[in-house]
Amino acid sequence: MSKRKGTTSVGRKILMALSGLFLIVFLLQHCAINFLSVIAPDMFNEVSHFMGTNPLIQYALQPVLAFGVFFHLIMGMYLERQNRNARPIKYAVNKPATNSNWMSRNMIITGIMVMLFMALHFADFWIPELKTKFIDGDMTGMNAAGEFRYMEEMAHEFSNGIRVAIYVVAFVFLSLHLLHGFQSAFQSVGFNHNKFTPTLKKLGTIYAIVIPALFIFIALFHFFNQHA
Amino acid sequence: MNLTLKIWRQKDSKDKGQMVTYNVTDISEHMSFLEMLDVLNEQLVNTGEEPVAFDHDCREGICGMCSLYINGEAHGPDRGVTTCQLHMRMFNDGDTIFIEPFRAKAFPVIKDLVVDRTAFDRIQQAGGYISVNTSGNTQDANAIPIRKANADLAMDAAECIGCGACVATCKNSSAMLFVGAKVSQYALLPQGRVEAKDRVLNMVNQMDKEGFGNCTNTGACEVECPKGISLTNIARMNREYLSASVKED
Incomplete structure (x- = not known):
């Protein structure tokens, strides 16, 4: 008889892929909202307030997202440990670069770098936001002057050059992670099609470069805006 | 061509194993990699040493019996061939060639280059x-x-x-x-x-x-x-x- 689904190697890789695809969709909307801070600051404030106070987003989608991030991290580390155990004695000479690219072989490194960045990101934005809303009980989204505070808070975080530099490096790692992760997720869920996969791979490459590049641009934009 | 071979030697599944260096001379570029190993083994037998154990059967690339991790690649540097169809023309005179068994926990070494x-x-x-x-x-x-x-x-x-x-x-x-x-x-x-x-x-x-x-x-x-x-x-x-x-x- 078969084991419970999800506990086999194929089941685990499918779950890993599904959580990755979920995070890819989340990243797209996060990037779109952040980009509003460059082109339409007022709209950025309004959308941020909506995202931060809408009950469906706060109490349904946000826990799912937090679980998705946590699951992707824990499962990735678990699989990496299993994979290392599968070859207890290493080769004296090995040339992996002749048959695979660096990104595909180092997902655990790029993934851990992204997760380390997320700890900083949570400390910068998420935890203060939770404190303001759920500990201080301030759901207004306003500052002392009676204006939306989101744009101001973001600009404040990106006024620090070291923090911006860390963000830039982290998004380079995210890009490397996505360069393999995007197309790999489709392969893992069983989608490999002669006609569509080449296009999907190109789309994945574009996504993996453009989205992190936009995040970098947003951080640099706010930094230079304050130091010009 | 003359070659230096660094080959994984392991007495049995319990032995720790190690890389051992051998020299072979007058190897023809038309030989297959396994024929080159045959030459080495003849040399070892003639000097009273234990020949290197390696898997092989059809030597036509269809049985899947031969293996070997050669210079950091499964079945060596050529593409689309098994080790028995890998020719010595893929190497140069004076080369050092590392020869290891396929490594995996699920493929334990039985002896030398032979895995289960x-x-x-x-x-x-x-x-x-x-x-x-x-x-x-x-x-x-x-x-x-x-x-x-x-x-x-x-x-x-x-x-x-x-x-x-x-x-x-x-x-x-x-x-x-x-x-x-x-x-x-x-x-x-x-x-x-x-x-x-x-x-x-x-x-x-x-x-x-x-x-x-x-x-x-x-x-x-x-x-x-x-x-x-x-x-x-x-x-x-x-x-x-x-x-x-x-x-x-």
Whole structure:
């Protein structure tokens, strides 16, 4: 008889892929909202307030997202440990670069770098936001002057050059992670099609470069805006 | 050509093993890699030393018996060939060649360069077959229409000779290209559909029991496979697995 689904190697890789695809969709909307801070600051404030106070987003989608991030991290580390155990004695000479690219072989490194960045990101934005809303009980989204505070808070975080530099490096790692992760997720869920996969791979490459590049641009934009 | 060989020597499965250096001279570029090892072994026998144990059988690239990790690559630096079809012209006079066994927890070393690949046999036994009643009423295979494209894909998957190069080259020692090919060759044919669900679940379970790693889609297996088995077979196995997981008995 078969084991419970999800506990086999194929089941685990499918779950890993599904959580990755979920995070890819989340990243797209996060990037779109952040980009509003460059082109339409007022709209950025309004959308941020909506995202931060809408009950469906706060109490349904946000826990799912937090679980998705946590699951992707824990499962990735678990699989990496299993994979290392599968070859207890290493080769004296090995040339992996002749048959695979660096990104595909180092997902655990790029993934851990992204997760380390997320700890900083949570400390910068998420935890203060939770404190303001759920500990201080301030759901207004306003500052002392009676204006939306989101744009101001973001600009404040990106006024620090070291923090911006860390963000830039982290998004380079995210890009490397996505360069393999995007197309790999489709392969893992069983989608490999002669006609569509080449296009999907190109789309994945574009996504993996453009989205992190936009995040970098947003951080640099706010930094230079304050130091010009 | 004259060569320096650094070969993994291991007395038995319990021995720790080590790399040992040998020199061979007057090797013809037309020799196969295994013939070069035959020359070395003759040399070792003549000097009263234990010859190097390595797997081989057909020496025509179709049996999947030969293995070897040569200079950091499964079946050596050439593409689309097994070690028996790797020719010495791929190397240069004066080269140092590292020769190691296929490394994986599921492929324990028996002696020197010989590894135990019976894990593949057990995976195959778990579902890599079609149950056929052979009591005299067997249906003529040609009586069942099969789409040409599917027949071709099934034949492509069936090209897998089970040599284990996919496992050896995968950074995770994953056997998914092998299992994907075996699942695909039956899943694509009407005769194989009857047992498709049990087959994929049982073969994947057996693969996990053997201690192979997980596939992370690096694609190294496809590049090093001497028979050019495509990654699409792993995707098909994943689809078969997903479908089998949600189907009720």
